Amino acid sequence: MDTRCQTSIICQKLILLFSFVLLVASGCQTPFANSFLTTASSEAIEKQIDTGSNLSATHNHLETIPLEFTFLRYAEEDLELGDELWQVIDEQCLPANLRHRLNGNGIRAGVVRGNLPNALAHRLSSTSDTFNNEPSDSPLAVDRTVVKRVIQTLPGRTNEIVSTPRLEELILLEHGSRSTIDNVSGQTYRDASAVFDVRATPSADGGIEIELLPLIRHGPIERNWTGDDGAFRLEAGQRKTVMNKLEFKLRLPADGTLILSSVGPPSSGLGDAFFRDPQGRHEGRRLLAIRSMTRTVDPIFLENSVVNVED
Numbered sequence: 440m441d442t443r444c445q446t447s448i449i450c451q452k453l454i455l456l457f458s459f460v461l462l463v464a465s466g467c468q469t470p471f472a473n474s475f476l477t478t479a480s481s482e483a484i485e486k487q488i489d490t491g492s493n494l495s496a497t498h499n500h501l502e503t504i505p506l507e508f509t510f511l512r513y514a515e516e517d518l519e520l521g522d523e524l525w526q527v528i529d530e531q532c533l534p535a536n537l538r539h540r541l542n543g544n545g546i547r548a549g550v551v552r553g554n555l556p557n558a559l560a561h562r563l564s565s566t567s568d569t570f571n572n573e574p575s576d577s578p579l580a581v582d583r584t585v586v587k588r589v590i591q592t593l594p595g596r597t598n599e600i601v602s603t604p605r606l607e608e609l610i611l612l613e614h615g616s617r618s619t620i621d622n623v624s625g626q627t628y629r630d631a632s633a634v635f636d637v638r639a640t641p642s643a644d645g646g647i648e649i650e651l652l653p654l655i656r657h658g659p660i661e662r663n664w665t666g667d668d669g670a671f672r673l674e675a676g677q678r679k680t681v682m683n684k685l686e687f688k689l690r691l692p693a694d695g696t697l698i699l700s701s702v703g704p705p706s707s708g709l710g711d712a713f714f715r716d717p718q719g720r721h722e723g724r725r726l727l728a729i730r731s732m733t734r735t736v737d738p739i740f741l742e743n744s745v746v747n748v749e750d
Contacts, residue, residue, distance in 0.1 A: 502594070502641075503591040503592060503593055504591070504592050504593075504594060504639045504641065504647060504731060504733070504735055505589055505590070505591055505592075505731070505732040505733055506589070506590050506592055506598075506637070506639060506729060506730070506731055506732070507587065507588070507589050507728075507729070507730050507731075507732050508587070508588045508589075508590065508600055508727065508728075508729055509563050509585065509586070509587045509588075509727070509728045509729075510585070510586040510587075510602075510725050510726070510727055511559075511562055511563060511584065511585055511725060511726045511727075511728065512584050512585075512721065512723055512724075512725050512726075513562070513723055513724065513725075513726065514722065514723040515722070515723050515724065517723075519558035519559075520558065520559065520562070520726060523558075524556060524558065524559060524698075525547070525549070527551065527556055528549035528550065528551055528698055529549050529550050529551070529552070530547070530548065530549035532549065532550050532689050533548060533549075533687055533689065537685075537687055540614070540615055540684060540685060541685060541687075542702055542703075543614040543615065544613065544614050544682075544685060544708050544709040544710060545701050545702055545703050545706060545708035545709055545710020545711060546653070546685070546699065546700075546701065546702065546709055546710045546713065546714075547699065547700050547701065547702040547710075548651075548687070548697070548698065548699045549697075549698055550689070550691065550692075550695050550696065550697055550698070551695065551696045551698060552692060552694055552695050553694050555696060559728075562584075562585070563585065563728060588600075589732065592637075592638075592639055594639065594640050594641055595638055595639075595640050596638065597636055597637075597638055598636070598637045598638065599634050599635070599636055599637075599656075600634065600635045600637055601632055601633075601634055602633045602634065602635055602713045602714070602727070603632060603633035603712060603713060603716075603717065604632060605630055605631065605632045605656075606630070606631050606632070606717055606718065607629065607630065608627060608628070608629060608631070609627070609628045609631035609633075609655070609657070609712060609717060610625070610626075610627050610707050611625070611626050611627075611628065611655070611707060611708070611709065611712055612624070612625050612706065612707045612708050613625075613626065613682070613708075613709065614708070615684060625707075626680075628655055628657035628658075628680070629657060629658060630657060630658060630659065630677070631655055631656065631657040632655070632656045632657070632677075633653070633655060633709075633712045633713045634653075634654050634655070634656050634679075635651055635652070635653055635654075635713075635727075636650075636651070636652040636653075636654055636681075637649065637650070637651055637652075637729070638650040639731070641735035642690060642735060644692065644693070645692075645693040645734035645735060646690060646691050646692040646693045646695065646731065646734075646735065647690075647691050647731050647735055648688065648689070648690050648691070649688070649689060649690075649691050649697065649729070650686065650687075650688045651686070651687055651688075651697075651699075652681065652682070652683070652685075652686040653682045653685050653686075653709060653713065654679045654680060654681045654682060655679065655680045655682075655712070656676075656677040656678070656679050657677055657678055657679075657680065658677050658678045659677070660675055660676060660677055661675070661676070661677070661678065662674070662675050663675075663676075682709065685709070691729075691730075691731065693731065693734045693735075695730070696728050696729065696730040697728070697729040697730070698726065698727070698728055699713075699714075699726070699727045699729075700714055700724060700725065700726040700727065701713070701714035701715060701724050701725075714726070714727070
């Protein structure tokens with residue numbers, strides 16, 4: 440009899456110990472909650488599935504960078520957008536030899552940090568009368584003076600911004616834009632457009648790293664095989680002449696605006712092809728302002744922040 444009592448007491452202690460271990464392991468909750476042994480509601484299960492799906496979507500979602508491109512037309516004698524403006528634009532963000540090559544081809548570039556000068560900010564925010572006699576593919580078709588465009592770009596992906604619409608003939612003088620030899624060469628392009636190839640990558644400080652490459656699209660539309668991520672695909676488009684010696688890359692802060700325009704008197708250089716009207720329909724020149732419309736986050740920091748939230 441004593442042996443049976445002792446055995447019963449030992450069994451009870453083992454059961455209590457086992458129950459205590461289960462309670463500790465389950466966080467003081469029912470051990471088999473939300474398992475196939477319980478009658479959990481379908482709403483609760485769907486909520487758990489949705490939570491997991493949202494977390495997965497957060498990991499797989501490709502964040503885009505909204506970039507605003509604004510073309511502003513102004514007169515040659517406009518002092519506010521001429522020398523007075525470039526006195527507050529930082530051109531030292533580009534290497535000296537690159538600035539020399541850009542200026543030799545009639546292009547000027549720099550960055551404004553913080554608030555834009557009042558004269559420029561007022562011009563960019565104002566709207567003008569719309570002219571309906573512009574070609575449909577012209578940036579001037581929307582607004583004769585101010586033309587704005589916002590592009591949702593993927594980090595590191597190419598985006599072509601048409602600066603000058605297609606021309607039947609474009610005569611262009613280049614000054615060392617495609618080679619290291621400092622010489623002047625001329626070229627005539629048929630059915631040509633002046634295009635900026637723009638790429639943006641998020642930076643850790645909330646700004647972006649922006650790459651800008653001028654090129655000329657010309658000739659008839661052709662089909663070509665191009666390689667991408669180890670595969671070939673068939674693409675249709677015009678040929679392009681890349682001014683690779685004029686490509687520049689800089690870090691644009693979150694409060695910064697990249698300004699580009701032409702420099703010097705009218706000529707047949709790249710600056711005129713991109714920032715003047717080669718057909719002579721409008722006098723003066725144009726200015727291009729590029730800025731990011733949101734603070735970016737470097738993907739490395741974004742992943743760490745997600746891990747911390749999960750923990």
